[in-house]
Structures are given as C-alpha cells and as structure tokens.
Amino acid sequence: MATLAQPISAPDTLxxxxxxxxxxxxxxxxxxxxxxxxxxxxxxxxxxxxxxxxPRDLAPxxxxxxxxxxxxxxRTAGFRAELAERAGGVYGRADxxxxxxxxPAAIDKQRQRRQILGVPYGNEIRYPAAQFRDGAxxxxxxxxxDALDDMNPWGQLQLLAAPLDGFGDxxxxxxxxxxxGADAGTRARLAQLAxxxxx
Numbered sequence: 126m127a128t129l130a131q132p133i134s135a136p137d138t139l140x141x142x143x144x145x146x147x148x149x150x151x152x153x154x155x156x157x158x159x160x161x162x163x164x165x166x167x168x169x170x171x172x173x174x175x176x177x178x179x180p181r182d183l184a185p186x187x188x189x190x191x192x193x194x195x196x197x198x199x200r201t202a203g204f205r206a207e208l209a210e211r212a213g214g215v216y217g218r219a220d221x222x223x224x225x226x227x228x229p230a231a232i233d234k235q236r237q238r239r240q241i242l243g244v245p246y247g248n249e250i251r252y253p254a255a256q257f258r259d260g261a262x263x264x265x266x267x268x269x270x271d272a273l274d275d276m277n278p279w280g281q282l283q284l285l286a287a288p289l290d291g292f293g294d295x296x297x298x299x300x301x302x303x304x305x306g307a308d309a310g311t312r313a314r315l316a317q318l319a320x321x322x323x324x
Contacts, residue, residue: 139245150180151179154180154182155179157182158181159182162179165178165181166178166179205244208282208286209253211298212253212254212256212286212300213254213255214253215244215246215251215254216251216252216253218249221241221257224260225257225260225262226260233250235262239270239271240262240266240270241256241257241266242266242270242278242281243278244281244282245278253282253286253300255285255298255300255304256303258304263300264306264307264312265307265312265315266303268312269285269312269316269319271316272317272319272322273319273323284322286298286299289302289318292311292315299315302315303315
C-alpha cells in the first residue's frame, strides 16, 4: 500500500549531490560565457539574477541527450516502483508514525539510528511496508541495517527484498525471514551476509 509522505528535508547525501550538480552546471556555464554575459553576472543585483543570467551562452542540450536522460529517469522510476511493490508498498512518514504510535520526528530519529529503512522519493522519505509487523519494526532489522552501513538506501532495499536461497525450503527475502520470526542464529547469519554485501 503506497501513501504520500510528509515533506521533510533532503538527506545530506542528496544535498551534496545536488551541490555537485549545480557546481558542475555553473562551471560549464562560465566556461562558455561571453565577456558580456560575465559582466552581466558580476553586475547582478542578487544571486538569483546571476543564476538566471549564467546559462545565457550555453549551447542547447542535443535532443538525443534529452531523450536518453528521460529514458534513464523512466527506467529508474520503474525499477524503484518494482522494488517498492516487492517490499509490500511504501508508507509515508506520518503513516509510519501512526503505525508505530510515535511522533513523525521520532520516525526520523529511528531512520537515522538505522532502526528502520527509509528510501528517498524526491524530497520525501518513504518506508517499505515489509519491514513492519504487528505495529513494530521486524525483530533483527537494526543489526542488518547497521551492517549495510552507508550503502545507498535503494541498494539496501534491493538486497533486503530479494529472495535468498539457503534459509528454508523456498527462497525468501530478508524482510520475509525477519517477519516470520527468524531465530537468533538466522538473524546473525543475515547480519553477516549484509556485512558482506556492504564490503
């Protein structure tokens, strides 16, 4: 079940990536700028005006590049939608707060402490439903999230929702195994496996 999340501030990693993308874009704009454009930037009244002037001399993006970028974004969106479906859908922050009986701010803290997994959707964070059972995170999830360390959250979700062999008669995901009440030995094996993925 997918629901909208309350907007929250972008993760630090996303902020760093956005800063790098903007820095690269500005550098390209300045490299191709005429003296007239450079003078207009220097004389701008505020940063927004300078940013609006900076791309003035940039060559337009070729149509084939635009098409390739759109196709790549569509593939990423489709892949993420498939992952979210495999994980039982995703909840918004307010929905998880209600489910767990805590405040939305507490949900942010639990995610930061790696007690639950949140994945970025634009400037929102959403939470795979499969990590919750009976009004709580599935037992044994935190050591696995700790073992995955700073791996991209979507990469973590891909691993946690993928069927694994060797843990029963039929393949089952980490979420499924924990949701069934995996014993301490199984949870330790899963955490060790996660550490290998992160390494």
